[in-house]
Each structure stands twice: as structure tokens, then as C-alpha cells.
Amino acid sequence: MTAPVLKFESETAQSFLEEVMSRSGQNIIACYQCRRCAAGCPVGEETGYVTPDRLIRMILFGDREKALSNDLVWKCTSCYTCGTRCPNEIQTARITETLKQMSKEEHIAPLAPKVAAFHHAFLTSTRHLGRLNELEFMGLYEIKNTFKDLWHLNFKSLYNEGISQTKLGLAMTKNKRMHFLIEKVKGLSEIKRLYKKAKKKRDSKEILPDQG
Amino acid sequence: MEIGYFPGCTLHASSRLYDVQTKEVLGELGIDLRELEDWNCCGATSASKTDDFLAIALPARNLGIADASGLSEMVIPCSACYSRMLVAQSRMASNEKLKAEINEELSEKVKGDIKIRSILEVMIPKAESGELAEKATKKLKGLKPVCYYGCLQTRFPLDIPVPDDVENPQGMEILLKALGVKALDWSYKTDCCGASAAVNDADTAIRLMSRIFKDAVARGANCFVTTCPMCQLNMDAYQNDVGEACGISERLPVYFITELIGVAMGKPVKELQIDRHFVDAVGLLKELDLI
Ligand code: SF4
Ligand code: SF4
Numbered sequence: 001m002t003a004p005v006l007k008f009e010s011e012t013a014q015s016f017l018e019e020v021m022s023r024s025g026q027n028i029i030a031c032y033q034c035r036r037c038a039a040g041c042p043v044g045e046e047t048g049y050v051t052p053d054r055l056i057r058m059i060l061f062g063d064r065e066k067a068l069s070n071d072l073v074w075k076c077t078s079c080y081t082c083g084t085r086c087p088n089e090i091q092t093a094r095i096t097e098t099l100k101q102m103s104k105e106e107h108i109a110p111l112a113p114k115v116a117a118f119h120h121a122f123l124t125s126t127r128h129l130g131r132l133n134e135l136e137f138m139g140l141y142e143i144k145n146t147f148k149d150l151w152h153l154n155f156k157s158l159y160n161e162g163i164s165q166t167k168l169g170l171a172m173t174k175n176k177r178m179h180f181l182i183e184k185v186k187g188l189s190e191i192k193r194l195y196k197k198a199k200k201k202r203d204s205k206e207i208l209p210d211q212g
Numbered sequence: 213m214e215i216g217y218f219p220g221c222t223l224h225a226s227s228r229l230y231d232v233q234t235k236e237v238l239g240e241l242g243i244d245l246r247e248l249e250d251w252n253c254c255g256a257t258s259a260s261k262t263d264d265f266l267a268i269a270l271p272a273r274n275l276g277i278a279d280a281s282g283l284s285e286m287v288i289p290c291s292a293c294y295s296r297m298l299v300a301q302s303r304m305a306s307n308e309k310l311k312a313e314i315n316e317e318l319s320e321k322v323k324g325d326i327k328i329r330s331i332l333e334v335m336i337p338k339a340e341s342g343e344l345a346e347k348a349t350k351k352l353k354g355l356k357p358v359c360y361y362g363c364l365q366t367r368f369p370l371d372i373p374v375p376d377d378v379e380n381p382q383g384m385e386i387l388l389k390a391l392g393v394k395a396l397d398w399s400y401k402t403d404c405c406g407a408s409a410a411v412n413d414a415d416t417a418i419r420l421m422s423r424i425f426k427d428a429v430a431r432g433a434n435c436f437v438t439t440c441p442m443c444q445l446n447m448d449a450y451q452n453d454v455g456e457a458c459g460i461s462e463r464l465p466v467y468f469i470t471e472l473i474g475v476a477m478g479k480p481v482k483e484l485q486i487d488r489h490f491v492d493a494v495g496l497l498k499e500l501d502l503i
Binding site for chain 2: 023042043045046074075077078079080081083084089091094097100101104112114115117118119120122123126130131132133134141168171172175176177178179183185186187190191193194195197198201202208
């Protein structure tokens with residue numbers, strides 16, 4: 001798909017680039033646009049014109065708005081294929097992860113709210129018990145989705161979601177893949193302290209180096 | 213020989229069968245597993261996608277417990293847990309400040325000694341020494357598997373060494389060869405199944421899985437073999453939707469590597485819980501007269 005022409009934002013380009021580079025730990029300026037990453041990206045057909053190389057281009061040009069909110073940022077599965085093949089060792093998965101976090105900090109509504117709800121529910125459930133409880137997690141995730149769909153009166157989406165998750169749940173139970181035991185970690189206070197520290201770091205925008 | 217064992221949340225829930233099989237099969241090979249005490253969730257990709265600190269700190273607590281266990285190595289069958297623990301260990305080794313900050317909150321401090329092993333790394337030496345073939349004597353004739361590794365068995369951040377070939381891994385092929393099975397060549401062994409997208413972005417995941425499924429069928433495979441519980445669950449639970457989406461009526465069972473080894477060891481289906489698949493996994497074994 002043809003990409004729109006990018007405009008170089010001279011005022012903001014450098015600071016944005018520096019922020020993404022230091023937070024993701026990726027040497028974005030080494031990219032020479034060979035597109036090897038794009039050739040192997042499994043979600044390439046789902047993300048319109050935004051391939052890993054073009055996402056990098058957006059960042060280099062300082063197009064903050066587009067870089068923080070596009071399909072690749074939300075559809076990237078962090079499969080690490082692009083980074084494994086990049087001749088300049090640029091791990092785009094780390095860049096999409098960074099951009100997701102930055103867009104959240106800037107209160108930009110996620111392009112894929114279900115993806116955001118999923119990870120939020122996962123980490124909430126893990127915080128609660130120290131281990132992921134699949135039932136609690138799916139419950140939290142569905143509540144968030146349902147609420148959003150009700151709010152927008154999106155009944156079709158509600159219906160489809162209900163059908164697909166019920167189908168999965170029933171099949172899981174039938175095949176004895178569903179387990180109803182609740183496991184709780186004894187050292188839960190340690191986990192809570194780690195979560196607290198994480199929040200402090202998020203709030204103070206502390207950057208952790210070399211996340212590779 | 214006793215080694216540490218980190219099952220992770222999935223092996224205690226929807227992939228309990230993998231936990232059961234891992235213990236059965238490794239036990240038979242003389243490897244006793246000591247489950248890590250009071251382990252916690254590694255945060256999986258949810259932490260790595262949304263919180264850089266938790267992505268290291270959650271696995272770190274487990275590493276501290278493992279370091280204090282007195283054991284020298286630990287097996288992690290789940291690919292996601294395996295890769296997250298590798299990353300956490302490596303990040304803390306190269307960043308003293310981060311390590312100190314995390315250790316401050318932990319009762320068992322991370323030293324960084326424990327050797328982290330995938331389930332393949334633990335079994336390959338047993339295949340090479342001939343012990344696996346000795347214990348797994350039933351020939352799995354007629355099985356035409358494609359080995360499906362997915363993402364996290366071999367693709368890590370670039371500074372972490374990969375114990376297999378990144379683009380064309382051979383670990384499962386080596387084990388199957390010891391059982392007298394030749395795995396088929398195919399093009400999608402390390403492609404992504406979509407992982408959590410199956411739940412939160414279903415259309416994308418179905419398209420990703422369709423490509424994988426189509427190639428497996430086109431090559432003439434009669435089953436998948438995998439080590440990753442996420443890949444297993446996705447390719448198994450969503451195969452009907454995937455098959456419908458690409459107009460293929462065949463269904464292929466998706467075995468964990470431990471199931472095939474268990475069968476070759478003569479272990480009963482019920483004990484291995486092979487009857488707990490979404491796509492029937494017992495029928496093919498019966499048809500081929502393997503059970
Ligand atoms: S493979 Fe690397 S250098 Fe080539 S376009 Fe992609 S990110 Fe840039
Ligand atoms: S990590 Fe993301 S951007 Fe890179 S190949 Fe995988 S899906 Fe595409």
C-alpha cells in the first residue's frame with residue numbers, strides 16, 4: 001500500500017526520536033530502509049501502509065501523532081521476526097511496545113481497545129493473586145469490553161464477543177481444559193511492592209536502559 | 213538427577229496436560245523435577261508490552277527463588293515463561309542498579325546462577341546419548357508431523373544467545389528422530405500464531421493461523437508438534453474457525469512433544485491426558501495403531 005508523504009517536523013523531530021530511542025533501547029537512526037523487516041512481518045497485511053520500516057520513518061520525521069497511534073503499534077504481536085532479520089539489529093517490537101506505553105501516558109485512546117483491555121486485565125489479575133487466574137482474567141477482560149460496547153451501544157460487537165468467548169469457554173470445559181482452583185502466591189506482598197515500584201517509575205517517567 | 217521446574221500459570225490451568233506429561237516423560241528419562249516454591253506469574257507478553265520494569269521484576273522473583281534452591285538448572289517448558297526469564301536474567305546481569313532495585317523488594321535475592329533450560333535443551337542430550345531411544349521403544353509409524361516452534365522458543369532480544377537455529381530450529385526434529393519419526397519440512401515452523409490476538413484481535417489471529425495451517429496441510433502433514441502452550445491452545449482451540457476461514461475440511465491434532473514421546477514410551481492416553489484436546493488427538497493414534 002502506498003504511504004502518504006511525510007513532512008519533516010523540524011521542531012519536534014529530535015526530541016521525539018531521542019525519547020523513543022532511549023526508552024526502546026533501539027538504534028533507530030541506523031535504519032537504512034531496506035525493508036527486510038517488512039518482508040517478514042506477519043501482521044503486514046493487517047496494518048495498511050504502516051510496516052516496521054515506515055513506523056521508523058515516522059519517528060525519524062517527527063510525526064509524533066501518527067507514530068503514537070497506528071495499526072502496527074496495536075497489531076504488532078511482538079514476534080521478534082523483524083529484529084531477528086534486521087541487518088542493523090533494530091528490534092521494532094521494542095519500539096511498538098514503547099509507543100504503546102507513550103500513547104497511554106498521553107491519554108491517547110487506544111486504536112485497539114480490546115488489546116489494551118487484555119493486557120490491563122492480565123496484569124490486574126496477576127497483581128491480585130500473584131499467578132494468573134484464567135477465569136478471573138477473562139472476567140475482568142470481558143467486563144471492560146462489555147462496558148465499552150454498552151457505552152457505545154455497539155450490540156453487534158457485544159453479541160459476537162459473547163458468542164465467541166462462550167464457545168471457547170464451553171469447549172474448554174468440555175475438554176477438561178478449564179480449571180477452577182484458585183492459586184495464590186504466599187509472597188504476595190513482594191509482588192505488590194514490585195507493582196508499587198513499577199508505578200512509581202511510570203509516574204516519574206524513569207527510563208530503564210538496554211531493554212533490547 | 214534433580215533439576216528445578218517452573219511450570220508457570222498455563223501449565224497449572226488450561227495446559228495442565230503439559231505439566232502432567234512433562235513430569236511423566238522427564239521422570240522416565242531419569243530427570244526428577246523439583247517445582248519452584250511459591251513461584252509467581254512471569255508477566256508474559258502483557259508485562260513486556262506495557263511495563264518495562266514489571267517485565268523484568270516479575271520473572272526476577274522466580275529467579276531469586278531458583279537461585280536460593282541450591283539447584284544448578286531449571287527447566288521451563290512454556291516458551292513465553294522461558295523467554296521472559298532469560299531476558300530478566302540477562303538484563304539484571306548487565307544492569308547492577310536494576311538488579312539492586314529489584315533485589316531490595318525480594319526475600320530471595322537474584323544472584324544470577326541458575327541455568328535456564330527449555331524442555332528441548334533438557335531432552336536433547338538424552339536423545340544424543342541414546343537413552344531416549346532406549347526408553348521410547350514404540351515406533352511411531354505413520355506419523356507425519358510438522359514441528360511448530362512459534363516465536364518465543366528461539367527469538368529473543370539480540371544479545372541473548374539462542375540455543376538453536378533461529379530461522380530453522382532442529383530441536384524437536386532431533387527428538388522425533390530418536391523415536392524413528394521423520395518430521396516434514398515446511399515453511400512456517402517459526403511463524404507467529406497471533407498469541408493473545410486470538411482473544412483480543414481475532415480476525416488478525418485467524419489470518420495468521422490460516423497461513424500456518426494451509427502450509428501444514430499442503431505438505432501432507434497429519435499432525436502438528438509443538439512445545440509452546442500458547443501455540444498449542446491457539447492452533448487447537450481455533451482450528452475449526454481457521455479451517456472454515458481457508459476452506460480446509462481436514463483437522464490436524466496439535467500434540468505437545470511430550471505427548472508423542474509419552475506414547476512412544478508406552479504410557480496410556482488417559483495418564484498423558486491426550487483426550488483433552490479440542491481437535492481429537494486420540495483418533496489418529498488409534499488409526500495408526502500406536503495405542
Ligand atoms: S530491516 Fe532494519 S534497517 Fe532494514 S528497514 Fe527494517 S528496521 Fe530498517
Ligand atoms: S515484532 Fe511486530 S513489527 Fe516485528 S515482525 Fe513481529 S509483528 Fe511485525
